[in-house]
Amino acid sequence: xxxxxxxxxxxxxxxxxxxxxxxxxxxxxxxxxxxxxxxxxxxxxxxxxxxxxxxxxxxxxxxxxxxxxxxxxxxxxxxxxxxxxxxxxxxxxxxxxxxxxxxxxxxxxxxxxxxxxxxxxxxxxxxxxxxxxxxxxxxxxxxxxxxxxxxxxxxxxxxxxxxxxxxxxxxxxxxxxxxxxxxxxxxxxxxxxxxxxxxxxxxxxxxxxxxxxxxxxxxxxxxxxxxxxxxxxxxxxxxxxxxxxxxxxxxxxxxxxxxxxxxxxxxxxxxxxxxxxxxxxxxxxxxxxxxxxxxxxxxxxxxxxxxx
Amino acid sequence: xxxxxxxxxxxxxxxxxxxxxxxxxxxxxxxxxxxxxxxxxxxxxxxxxxxxxxxxxxxxxxxxxxxxxxxxxxxxxxxxxxxxxxxxxxxxxxxxxxxxxxxxxxxxxxxxxxxxxxxxxxxxxxxxxxxxxxxxxxxxxxxxxxxxxxxxxxxxxxxxxxxxxxxxxxxxxxxxxxxxxxxxxxxxxxxxxxxxxxxxxxxxxxx
Numbered sequence: 001x002x003x004x005x006x007x008x009x010x011x012x013x014x015x016x017x018x019x020x021x022x023x024x025x026x027x028x029x030x031x032x033x034x035x036x037x038x039x040x041x042x043x044x045x046x047x048x049x050x051x052x053x054x055x056x057x058x059x060x061x062x063x064x065x066x067x068x069x070x071x072x073x074x075x076x077x078x079x080x081x082x083x084x085x086x087x088x089x090x091x092x093x094x095x096x097x098x099x100x101x102x103x104x105x106x107x108x109x110x111x112x113x114x115x116x117x118x119x120x121x122x123x124x125x126x127x128x129x130x131x132x133x134x135x136x137x138x139x140x141x142x143x144x145x146x147x148x149x150x151x152x153x154x155x156x157x158x159x160x161x162x163x164x165x166x167x168x169x170x171x172x173x174x175x176x177x178x179x180x181x182x183x184x185x186x187x188x189x190x191x192x193x194x195x196x197x198x199x200x201x202x203x204x205x206x207x208x209x210x211x212x213x214x215x216x217x218x219x220x221x222x223x224x225x226x227x228x229x230x231x232x233x234x235x236x237x238x239x240x241x242x243x244x245x246x247x248x249x250x251x252x253x254x255x256x257x258x259x260x261x262x263x264x265x266x267x268x269x270x271x272x273x274x275x276x277x278x279x280x281x282x283x284x285x286x287x288x289x290x291x292x293x294x295x296x297x298x299x300x301x302x303x304x305x306x307x308x
Numbered sequence: 309x310x311x312x313x314x315x316x317x318x319x320x321x322x323x324x325x326x327x328x329x330x331x332x333x334x335x336x337x338x339x340x341x342x343x344x345x346x347x348x349x350x351x352x353x354x355x356x357x358x359x360x361x362x363x364x365x366x367x368x369x370x371x372x373x374x375x376x377x378x379x380x381x382x383x384x385x386x387x388x389x390x391x392x393x394x395x396x397x398x399x400x401x402x403x404x405x406x407x408x409x410x411x412x413x414x415x416x417x418x419x420x421x422x423x424x425x426x427x428x429x430x431x432x433x434x435x436x437x438x439x440x441x442x443x444x445x446x447x448x449x450x451x452x453x454x455x456x457x458x459x460x461x462x463x464x465x466x467x468x469x470x471x472x473x474x475x476x477x478x479x480x481x482x483x484x485x486x487x488x489x490x491x492x493x494x495x496x497x498x499x500x501x502x503x504x505x506x507x508x509x510x511x512x513x514x515x
Contacts, residue, residue: 009318010325014420014471017438021418113418113438124417125456126438153456153485155440 017126020113020168025122027099028115028161030065031088033058038065040116040161041088042173043096044195049088052159053079054177056086064088066096069120078198082142082206083186084177087198099162101188102169106148108132113164114150114174114183118157127152138178141206141271145193148172148185158183197276207274208303210243211236213256213267218288226257226293232265233257233288248298250285257293258286274300325471326422330434332473333424336407337432337466339374340365340383340397347371349425349466350397351475353499355406359397360495361465362480363388366395373399376432387502391448393480394490396502407467410474412453412491415442421455423479423487425466435459443491452494453477455487463487 027043031051039055041064049064056062056079064074072094079086090096106112110129115122133147150163154174163171163185172185197204213234223229233255239246256264259273260283273283278300285296336352340361348365350373352358359373366385373383383397416439423435437457444451455468459482468477468489477489 009321010329010420010471013322014418017418017420018416019418022416025417115417121441121444122417123441123454124438125440126418155456155484155486 016166017113017124020164020166021115021122021124023168024099024162024164024170025115025117026067026097028067028117028122029096030117030119031055031062031160032065033062037118037157039157039159040118042160042162042170043098044087044191045098047090047092047094048077048098048195048199049074049090050160050173050191050195051086051088052173052175052177053081053084053086054175055159062088064090064094065117065120066094067117067122070094078202080142080194080198080204082138082140082204083144083190083194084138084142084175085173085186085191085194085198087195099170100168101192102165102171104169105146106132106165106171111166112150112152112171113166114152114154114158114161115164116155116158116161118155123155123158125153125155125158137268137272142204143190143272143275144178144184144186145190146187148187150183150185152183154183203305205276205279206303207276207278207300208243209245209250209270209274209298209300210240211245211250211256211270212238213270215265215267216255218255222288222291225291226288228257228293230257230263230265234264234267234270236287244298244301248285248296250287250296250298251289253289255288256285257288260284261286274303326434326436329422329469329471329473330424333407333422333434333467333469333475334432335376335405336475337376337424339426339431340465341372341374341380342366342368344372346426346429346462348462348464349479351465351467351478352404352406353396353495355404356402357399357404358499359383359399360478360499361395361397362393362478362490363390363395364393365465366397371397373397375401375404386506387498389498392490392494392498393449394478394495394498396499407475408473409492409496410470410472410476411493412443412476412489413493415439415453415470415476417441420471421457421468421476422471422473423455423457423459423463423466423468425459425463425479427460427462429462435463437487440486443493449481449483449488452480453489453491454483455489457487459487
């Protein structure tokens with residue numbers, strides 16, 4: 001029997017997994033910012049920790065437990081509910097190494113570990129990447145660069161912890177705050193983008209028109225008179241006073257057909273066209289009003305912060 | 309496709325390795341029956357008929373043990389501790405193969421684990437997982453070995469082993485989806501106490 005050779009293989013795999021946990025685990029911290037058990041966080045840059053927004057239940061009196069057992073004070077640099085990310089700055093002198101983000105995209109079937117530190121010691125679960133998809137939008141309007149579905153068990157306090165490739169690179173940040181009954185991984189590229197904005201501004205700016213819309217079917221007669229083949233438009237059901245849309249003469253009852261030349265058929269299409277980079281730019285709106293197509297132009301504003 | 313060639317070598321080898329660990333555990337894992345029905349699993353701790361299982365598996369003064377070779381023998385419960393969820397059974401036989409053991413306090417999170425037991429009555433079923441949290445200084449089950457592994461009723465009393473097939477714990481409960489096992493050092497101490505009590509005739513206490 002070749003017991004010794006295969007026995008060695010299993011131990012080698014086991015050692016690799018434990019080494020990945022040990023390496024990345026030094027950057028995984030405990031976040032004390034809520035009652036009950038602490039949540040997890042990751043040292044993303046020197047002195048900067050990423051956590052899950054929904055686990056930061058107070059803005060002050062936040063402490064962070066490091067891998068060496070020490071506890072340090074942290075201040076909230078900002079939060080972005082739309083991607084469920086928050087950024088903390090550690091008190092000066094805290095020594096914890098930052099993680100190395102993965103450079104290769106994840107693959108379906110890849111062995112991955114979810115790490116957490118809901119207390120003093122690091123915890124691990126093993127699973128695989130079960131499905132991948134393209135960019136998607138959270139229910140609060142945040143843009144996540146890549147959809148990552150896991151076959152992996154997650155436990156209390158793992159939110160804010162990393163998804164780790166067996167080679168020790170961080171694929172992203174896990175959270176239970178973006179989908180019901182399942183864990184979601186926010187990819188490293190999205191985390192880095194949001195961290196940059198939160199450190200610079202304290203929040204993630206989003207474009208804003210100031211309209212509320214809902215989909216409406218365009219009757220064939222209207223399609224003909226508009227010279228349009230689109231079957232659905234977005235009827236404007238509210239225009240906020242003094243909003244960019246109000247200043248651009250958008251009216252309740254207008255049917256929005258296209259933004260910037262791109263057809264829209266879902267309110268999400270409007271959100272998608274309003275990234276922070278559009279603030280201050282003028283965009284063209286094609287609307288149906290009184291059975292005729294009209295072109296309007298609106299200067300995109302910044303979404304008021306109280307709106308989340 | 310070089311990727312596929314690599315898989316063809318590594319995956320079957322890994323599967324064989326897990327199978328060998330499961331087979332090794334199978335030679336030291338027993339069925340424990342109480343009142344004629346399967347109550348859980350047990351581990352051959354000493355070759356002269358000493359079996360370790362959970363206290364909640366061996367709830368009465370006696371039990372029946374079915375060995376891997378199919379022999380079924382009456383067992384006497386010589387010690388039982390619900391707090392540590394451990395029981396020691398004695399059966400009248402010798403020359404059993406006993407479990408290799410390792411101290412769970414040396415485990416690191418992420419290390420592979422293999423469990424063997426009879427989940428939902430399926431005899432000698434194996435499960436693969438990893439160390440979620442190694443045993444800590446916390447008292448009681450909170451300080452035991454926590455495993456990210458799929459267990460079910462029937463795994464109770466059975467072995468949880470490292471990647472070399474050495475028993476690091478006795479599966480005892482499922483808490484929030486995690487497998488929780490009594491670490492080997494706690495079992496060793498309990499068995500020592502049980503044997504010294506028996507030397508003084510203390511076994512009658514459990515009976």
